[in-house]
Amino acid sequence: MNTLSILYIFLFYVAMIALVAGIINKLLQYKRVPAPLKIAVTPAPLTKPGVVYRFFTEVVLFNSLFRATKWTWIFSFLFHASLLLAFFRHLRYVISPDSFIWPLVNNLVVQSFGHYAGFTMLIGLLGLLARRIFVDRVRYISSPSDYLMLLLILGIAGSGLSIVYVSHTDIVQLKAFIMGLFYFDWQNLPSDTLLLAHVTMVLFLALIFPVSKLLHAPGLFMAPTRYQLDNPREKRHLSEWGAELEKDGRNS
Amino acid sequence: MADYEVPETHEFPIIPSIMEGAMAHSSPFVAGEEFQSDMGFPSPEEPGQLIDGWHEKFLELMKDKLSKYRSLQVFMDICVKCGACTDKCHYFIGTADPKNMPVARQDLLRKVYRRYFTFAGKYFPKLVGAVDLTEDVIHQMYSYYHQCSECRRCAVFCPFGIDTAEVTMAARDMLAQIGMGQKYSNQIIPKVHKIGNNLGLPEPALADTLEGLEEEVEDDIGVKVRFPLDEKGAEILMVTPSADFFAEPHIDGLIGYGKVFHAAGVTWTLSSKASEAANFGLFIGNYEHMRQISLRIRDAAKELGVKRIIFGECGHAWRVAYNHLNTLAGPWDFLDQNYPIPQHILEFTKDCLDRGILNIDKSENDHMTLTFHDSCNIARASRIGDTPGSQFTTPREVIQAVCNNYHDMSQDTIFDQTFCCGGGGGLLTDDLMELRIKGALPRMEALKNVSKDHGVTHMAAICAICKSQFTKVLPYYGMTMDQIVSVHQLVSNAIILEGQGEEAEDSDDTDDEAA
Known part of the structure; x- marks a missing residue:
């Protein structure tokens, strides 16, 4: 096996461990910190299915963003939906043809939508970037990392599309490399520049995920303003440290 | 009626272009020693100063808040700076000061959070806009966390439910505990x-x-x-x-x-x-x-x-x-x-x-x-x-x-999109009169329009x-x-109560005396 492949095998494991461990660590931290008070933004659901519905409208439809600004919603929705489609398309590289999921992934619909998604993703990202540059309010709140994050994902989308439309890689060898990572049966990684660029940027994105604003993805489920039930009169809400204060006997 | 510059009202709301520092001078009176001590908060030796060791104390308080309030911990992390909230605050609409955009207001604390509590901010502060905790930062916080009425309008529009009020409340409490309590609230x-x-x-x-x-x-x-x-x-x-x-x-x-x-x-x-x-x-x-x-x-x-x-x-x-x-x-x-x-x-x-x-x-x-x-x-x-x-x-x-x-007034100014009166959240004090007038703009605009259109x-x-x-x-x-x-x-x-006689003269319900 060549040195380059060994390096990337190493990077893959490091990035994936950092991603998974980082997110779990953050979620555990959020879970550990109590929410001492009821702070649901109302109108809020009265039941748990209501909360699920509220998150459905937020996570799938970006409801609040839609109410806030239509342009950001269009670009943001375009980007995230494309990301999802691109993700499905990529499953083909990590699923064995023997698997029962294979037909669900390796079909014309998923594969062709996955292709188009590359372009719509570019449009979404460029729209978000333009907004960040040209709207004075958004420019004011942007840090270098906010631009770089967009550029990084633009790089991933651009290099991915180039592999499809400009210069193909040895896709069979790539799949062998990836499957090898799963089964600890390590194989060589094709060494085309475009593929290496694509993979490197994806690994970097995974690596910084838990220490960046990408935490919005898992973190939004932990916002008490959205997940709390509107039932404070019916059910007494008390945190551990709140209960500790009651040792003064005033609540008895 | 004291003289203040009153913003113009329009038939349709106008989102202003940002004017940096437009409200940097706005700050409520700081609580003196008597009010601070009544509240159990410390006071600096010299008025207008911070207490000894304020820097470590503030970071300690922040660590404590982050471990006690899930909202604060999560909100510090998950903002993506999408800009959805930037034109939603009545104080921004009325003053055009960019630090009155909810995300920028949160960022006063978030930049410090990043600097001292995150990997990226510790090692790459410039990259992620992290800043050192300085006296200047504290004074900016005091000013702008008292230009927020904790009304939560921003939280309605945030894709992640980030509520600036939670950040404002945490910041005010930490400020009070390093000697920068607000006089109005601490007196009451x-x-x-x-x-x-x-x-x-x-x-x-x-x-x-x-x-x-x-x-x-x-x-x-x-x-x-x-x-x-x-x-x-x-x-x-x-x-x-x-x-x-x-x-x-x-x-x-x-x-x-x-x-x-x-x-x-x-x-x-x-x-x-x-x-x-x-x-x-x-x-x-x-x-x-x-x-x-x-x-x-x-x-x-x-x-x-x-x-x-x-x-x-x-x-x-x-x-x-x-x-x-x-x-x-x-x-x-x-x-x-x-x-x-x-x-x-x-x-x-x-x-x-x-x-x-x-x-x-x-x-x-x-x-x-x-x-x-x-x-x-x-x-x-x-x-x-x-x-x-x-x-x-x-x-x-x-x-x-x-x-x-x-x-009803215009649909985007009522229900959960309602605009704050401009005086909520502990800002109903004469030393913030300019802010209160400017912050009332969106509500005044909607009221004027419904008066004109529907009498x-x-x-x-x-x-x-x-x-x-x-x-x-x-x-x-x-x-x-x-x-x-x-x-x-x-x-x-x-309401007509039983026994309410005809001889009783009926009310002239509007009174002209001020609060």
């Missing part, structure tokens, strides 16, 4: 603890006021409507903002509560100990003060032996009562469980109206065309009724049950702060202070 809270209400109105004065009120109402309508104080064995403890005892138009609302209780035939009482619904502990982000203020109500309810607790017209008070009274001063197992604990006066009145036990003459309000101002803490932080969103419908249903003429003459509200704020700022926008009315003032006008 000890009065509640010691005397029972924000005004510092002692029991004899309160008894006197209520007695006077009984006489006044009797003179007016010829029926003796009672306004009882500290009456043991009453069924209902009424907790209402102390402004209801003396200010216009608040007091007309109090008369309305009294008449409704009278007509419903229930016994009720006010308490001198809990003669205040407001809970400024919320504004300054201090759980313990908020708890102590809430516990007064528990004590009063126990002492008086009441079965139910009802809250009067007050926005943030209802937020605390609805969401936190159970948490802070519960459990309420000694009250009658057949009624909501606590209940809002509008829930009570609405129920009476539905049951048809109130005799209403709507024409008594025919000289007015009404609109309704949804108070932020009621709209976005509570409920009045049984279903989600009933905080919007209940007050409107009550108003329309007692008034013939009603029109609206009066705006009803169910919040003591809104009422006081509008009384003060309406004249700056070319309107009159008596255009703001209490919802229960409208009920009071329309």
Whole structure:
């Protein structure tokens, strides 16, 4: 096996461990910190299915963003939906043809939508970037990392599309490399520049995920303003440290 | 009327281009040593300075907050700077200062959080916009965290539910604990603890006021409507903002509560100990003060032996009562469980109206065309009724049950998109007058437009702060202070009590005295 492949095998494991461990660590931290008070933004659901519905409208439809600004919603929705489609398309590289999921992934619909998604993703990202540059309010709140994050994902989308439309890689060898990572049966990684660029940027994105604003993805489920039930009169809400204060006997 | 630059109103709202530093000079008076110590907060040796060791102390406090409030910890991490909130704050719309954009306001604290609590900020501060905690940063925080009324309008539009109010509350509490408490709030809270209400109105004065009120109402309508104080064995403890005892138009609302209780035939009482619904502990982000203020109500309810607790017209008070009274001063197992604990006066009145036990003459309000101002803490932080969103419908249903003429303001300025009056969240103080005038812009604009298009003459509200704020700022926008009315003032006008004689002259409901 060549040195380059060994390096990337190493990077893959490091990035994936950092991603998974980082997110779990953050979620555990959020879970550990109590929410001492009821702070649901109302109108809020009265039941748990209501909360699920509220998150459905937020996570799938970006409801609040839609109410806030239509342009950001269009670009943001375009980007995230494309990301999802691109993700499905990529499953083909990590699923064995023997698997029962294979037909669900390796079909014309998923594969062709996955292709188009590359372009719509570019449009979404460029729209978000333009907004960040040209709207004075958004420019004011942007840090270098906010631009770089967009550029990084633009790089991933651009290099991915180039592999499809400009210069193909040895896709069979790539799949062998990836499957090898799963089964600890390590194989060589094709060494085309475009593929290496694509993979490197994806690994970097995974690596910084838990220490960046990408935490919005898992973190939004932990916002008490959205997940709390509107039932404070019916059910007494008390945190551990709140209960500790009651040792003064005033609540008895 | 002191001279302030009043922003122009337009037919359609205009999002201003940013003007950096436009409100950098705005800062409320810092609490002096006497008020700081009353609150249990430290004071610096020299006024205007910070306490010794403020830097470490602030970071310690921040670490503590992050470990106690999930909201703060999550909100510090997950903002993506999408800009959805940037044009949603009434203070930004009214001042154009970019630090009044909710995300920028949060960033004052987030930049420090990143610098000291995150990997990226520790090692690549410039990249992620992290900054060192300096005295300048502290003063900016003091200024801009007192340009937020904790109204949560930004939280409605944030794709992740980030609520700037949570950040403002945390920041204010940390500032107070390094010697930078706000004078207005810190002056008021000890009065509640010691005397029972924000005004510092002692029991004899309160008894006197209520007695006077009984006489006044009797003179007016010829029926003796009672306004009882500290009456043991009453069924209902009424907790209402102390402004209801003396200010216009608040007091007309109090008369309305009294008449409704009278007509419903229930016994009720006010308490001198809990003669205040407001809970400024919320504004300054201090759980313990908020708890102590809430516990007064528990004590009063126990002492008086009441079965139910009802809250009067007050926005943030209802937020605390609805969401936190159970948490802070519960459990309420000694009250009658057949009624909501606590209940809002509008829930009570609405129920009476539905049951048809109130005799209403709507024409008594025919000289007015009404609109309704949804108070932020009621709209976005509570409920009045049984279903989600009933905080919007209940007050409107009550108003329309007692008034013939009603029109809503523009759809994007009501319900959960309502604009703050501009004086909420502990900012209802004269040293922030410029901010209050500018922050009222979106609401004033919507009111002017509905007046022009639908002939609206009066705006009803169910919040003591809104009422006081509008009384003060309406004249700056070319309107009159008596255009703001209490919802229960409208009920009071329309309700005909048994025995209310023909000889009784009817009310001229608008009063011209200011709060």
